[in-house]
Amino acid sequence: MNASIGLALDATTIFVGTAWGLSFVGALAPLPAAPAARTREALRLALLPVAGGMLVVAAAFWPSLVTWFNGVADHCVAGGAHPHLCWLHATEGPAAWHDGLMALLAATLLLAVGWRALTWARAGGRFTCLAHAHDERRAAVLAEALRAGDVVFPGPVWVVPADRPWCFVAGVRRPTLVVASSVVDALAPADLLVAVAHEAAHVRRGDTRWRLVVDLAGFLHAPGLGRRAARRWADAAESACDEAAAATVGSRLAVAEALVRFQRLVNGAVAQPGIPFGGDAPIEARVKAVLDVHAAAFAPLRAWPWVALALLFFQADGIHEVVEAVLGALHG
């Protein structure tokens, strides 16, 4: 096997092993109660496996890189009979069972991430044609409500004819608010204000971009755990935007009421035949969270995964040796 391919597969092994191990931390570590702190922490934990995997790969190859820059031929002459993580003297040998497995895994992960990124890219274009269905009359009603409440959405707003109560932000580069005509007809101006203030908070916080990052990073977690980490972040982000909406309209009760009234619209729509529904509605947690005032959490231990990883990096030589020994065991 070509030495470079062998090293790439070894790097994949190191990355996947570390990322999958850390994804258990990402999925299970407790989160603080305050929505803003919870969102930050959930984001860190969702990205921890990818960052940790990259850091350990970098640490494992660091001695080899340093040696290479210094022009020394072999940095681990005394390294024993295990494989060398070294560009100059990488171990070549018969393909081990794990090389095939890692090649398959790497190809699967790359395909999955690429496919998901393509889905996101295509989705942006898909929603732009909704501008052709913009309902000027109801848009004026919505604009009047926003003016009266001094709420500004930082992007285009399209009101489209639909019976289902859609109200969402779409697009990463240019987030756009899409509101169904049924929502404008059914909700009072105060509730419309809350809904738009909530969506505006998503845009201002950059949630549309982070959603993409967390979604793609989820593919590099252990199977099943990426989705859980992404959901923890998304749920926390929703509550953080409820908090932001409460700050904008000046009332937590107004947000709670708007959530319940909107949920009634959703209930009416999903009761129609042919429209699917399932799972547990998160309305209860959202309403209770926005009614409770959370003290800002001071949690110095929240940074421990990053501190631990940084400390590990300073032990790059040790990691290098351990990783080579583990790879040697895998190669048999």
Added chain:
Amino acid sequence: MPDISRRPLGDLERAIMDIVWSSAPLTVHAVAEALAERSLAYNTVMTTLDRLFKKGLLEREKTGQAFLYRPRLDRATYERLLVAAVLEDLPTASRDAVVSGFLDFVAADEDTLASLERLIEERKRGRA
């Protein structure tokens, strides 16, 4: 029924549909005149009308040497179909989707909603 989901209208197609919706039936010449400020070639307008006919958005009948075009759907129906086509396969839970919704499209239990409304009322009374 036109297949709207796979064939969203381009800018010129949309402009022509706007003209046809407002004053059908129209000949190619009449549509070209209405688009005079765009300085389009007659053939461009004719080709675009033909494309809209093939997409199922226009119907036409021959009167003398010219075709008369009229819309197969009124504007409101087209817009509803367009929105339905774009949004129909949007996942019900926005947490899994490429959009960020105000609420997931998931039904909540009536008892849950009633208890939340009671909780809100209690908080209101507590503040009063």
